[in-house]
Structure formats: C-alpha cells, structure tokens
Amino acid sequence: MAAVPTWTGREANALRQALRMSVTGFAEHLGAARRTVAKWSSQGNKVHLRADMQAALDTVLARTTPDVRERFAALVRAGTSDALADPATLPVRNTHTHTGGGGINDFDSDGDVRRRDLLTGMTISGITRPNAATLLQVLVAPRPRNDEPVALPLRQFARDVAAAKIAYQACRYEQVFAGLVALLPALEPTRADAEGEQRAQVDALASDLYHVVGSVLLKVGDKGMALIAAERSTRAASSSQDPVVMGASARIMTHALMSNGHSNQAQQLAEAAAETLRRGTRLASTDAVAVYGALLLRGAIAAARDDNRDHAKAMLDEASHAADRLGYDGNERWTGFGATNVLLHRVNIALTLGDAGTAIALARQVPLDKLGLAERKASLLVDVARAYTQWGRYEHGLYALRSAYEVAPEEIRCRPTVQRIASDLAVLTRGHVRSAVFDFAQHAGIRV
Structure with a gap:
C-alpha cells in the first residue's frame, strides 16, 4: 500500500489496531508516552503528529506483514473507532504501580517494564x-x-x-x-x-x-x-x-532522523535545539559550548544531505566559532567537540556534497595526533576510503580501510557503510588490487 502522507491520530490508531496491540503495548513499541497514544485514539484526525513520531510510524508500518498492512488499509478506509480495541484481543500483561510523578514513568507506566x-x-x-x-x-x-x-x-x-x-x-x-x-x-x-x-x-x-x-x-x-x-x-x-542534557539528547534525534531519510527535519531540529541551548545557558559552561557546537555540526551534515550547501557552510562556520570559544579539543558531554572535530565534519560534508577531491584535501589537514577517540579516527578513515573510491583511487581507498581496521576492527566489521565500500571496490578493481580487496574482506569478516 502507499505510504501515509501525514500521520494523524486516526492513522496511528488504525495501525495500532491492525497490529492488535493495546494502547500500552503500542506506546512501548514506539517509545511514546501512553497518554500520547491514548490521545491519538480519542482525538483521531484532530491530532497531527510530530515529525520524529511520523518517521517512527513510517518505519513500523514498513516492517509490518502483508496481513497487518491489509488490516491497516481497511481500518483507514472504514474510519477507526475512538474506543479502545476489544480487551479480548489485547496481550496479557502484568501491571504494577510506580511511585513519584512525571519523568520516565510517563512513558513506562501501566506496563511491566521489568x-x-x-x-x-x-x-x-x-x-x-x-x-x-x-x-x-x-x-x-x-x-x-x-x-x-x-x-x-x-x-x-x-x-x-x-x-x-x-x-x-x-x-x-x-x-x-x-x-x-x-x-x-x-x-x-x-x-x-x-x-x-x-x-x-x-x-x-x-x-x-x-x-x-x-x-x-x-x-x-x-x-x-x-x-x-x-x-x-x-x-x-x-x-x-537540564538544558545541556536536552541539547545532548537532540543530537541523537537529529542523527536518527537523518538516517531515516528526514534530513530537513533533522536540520531544523538541530538548529532549534542549538538556539534553545544558547538562550537557556548563554553558553556559560564548557559543556554548553561543546553541545552547542556539536548540534551545529549535526545540523550542517543534515543540510548537506538535503543538498543545502549555503546552510551547511553557515552552520559549519558557526560551529567553528564555538570551537574557538571552547579553545581545545575535548570530550565534554561525550561530544568529542573542538576545532579538529569541526574539520572532520568538513571532510564528511564535502564528501556528502560529491566533492571527493576537496574531502581528501581537507582530510590531509586533520592532525591525527589530536584524534583521541577511536570512533572519530575510524570514521575519518572510512570517509577517506569513500572519497578515494569515488575519486577512482581504489588502492588508496583499500589502504584507508585497512588503516581504519587497525584502529577499530569492530567498527569496520559492523558498519553497513564499510560493507558497501568494500563491495564497490570488489566490483571496480582488477588484478592484484582486486585480490587484495578480497583478502582484506575475508580477514576483516566483511561480505563482498
């Protein structure tokens, strides 16, 4: 069936009923508050869902079986009832009472989280x-x-x-x-x-x-x-x-939105979260500055994925100012933020915008001795491998992958991006380079 253009409470409730889930079960499945899902059920098409929840429902629907999709389509056509589903169709669960009010209990209550x-x-x-x-x-x-x-x-x-x-x-x-x-x-x-x-x-x-x-x-x-x-x-x-904690959590939301194909929403979220953090803290602490800069970098990547070069450059430049304000390459609030981190993002954004030559030139400027985090160093080397592969310098691309494997073998084994690069190299190369690609893939545990 066709995708849902805009999710309202009506469509969300239809999907819940098609999955034969209770309000509580559906809320837990989505990671949403129970009262939010109950509101969808009671108010129907009067409720328009947030962008992040729209994306989550898109994903849930895409993963359903044909039978569930058929039930969902029929429920949408017929119009779903505001009442909850028949209790006989709901999964059996144990309940317990939490103490205190608000917070995490809001989205874990009325269910056996244990x-x-x-x-x-x-x-x-x-x-x-x-x-x-x-x-x-x-x-x-x-x-x-x-x-x-x-x-x-x-x-x-x-x-x-x-x-x-x-x-x-x-x-x-x-x-x-x-x-x-x-x-x-x-x-x-x-x-x-x-x-x-x-x-x-x-x-x-x-x-x-x-x-x-x-x-x-x-x-x-x-x-x-x-x-x-x-x-x-x-x-x-x-x-x-805590405004710094809220800003830090917005980073993973922007990343998840981007990965699910919602780059424009990710950019808007990163920009809004950065501005909220700036206003709420006046960037008076190193934690606030680091999270602010890291949010701008996430927004810049999202803008580049949306092919918005000017916005990506503007956010990179503002992140660079934040790095200057911080004054060192650190890991405040687990951001790894600093001037070197900004340069790493310039490499990635040049690559995203299709300029492999610029990406390589920028990568050569990165002071590797300042990359204390294995994840950042491996990510840079993977970007370099992508750039060289796009540039037709396949042997250099293979060398970069090998270097990344030496830094972080688990990163290389598990990342789908690395598997795609290795597969591309296996197809594009010839002779001894192709043999070396297959040898490396076998050694690293990568299927090509």
Missing part, C-alpha cells in the same frame, strides 16, 4: 561475530519471573553509563551491548528508588543511556529502532529539566 528488555522487536545484523546472536537474544528475550532486575546505587549506575559511553567511543561494540544488557533492566528500579535531585540525575543518565542505544543501533544499520531509542533519550532528557 519484563521488557531493550526494545521490542529489535533486529541487529552485522555486529561482530560470533556473539551477535547471543547478544541479541539477551537483549530482546523477556526475563524470567525469578530474575527481576534490581536498583543500582546512583554512583554505580553513573559509572556504568559512563563505561558504556567510553566503550562506544572506543568502538568496543560487543562490550557496549554487554553493558546495555545489564543496565537497561536496572534503569526503572534505580529511578524508582531515587528522590528529589537524584531523580533528575537518573533522568539525565537515562538520556545518555538511550543515546548510546540509538548510536550503536545506527552503527549496525537498525535505523527504525534507533529512532525509537532517540525518542526515549529525548523524553528522559526533558524529565531532567
């Missing part, structure tokens, strides 16, 4: 073998009743979230997944045990945690579920009421 793991229906492909299947099973399988997660002390929870961030930036993705397996089930019990200022700290940590989830899902190519993780990060950040 029996839910990472994200329902998540699929991961391409993560380093042979442990991918085991990790996936642990992440998505319901926990047995006798294995209920327990709250963690706040200090330990903060350390574990930081460890997940560090492992992600070091491209140790198997370690990231192992950390998520332990952390995500403990999130809600930890928050339930927190009060007052500690509750806001847990909200901020939850935003960072879902940021990692979204980021690693984007690495392995699961764009739709990354968008849902980004939505959860955004909502947890809002509960924290």
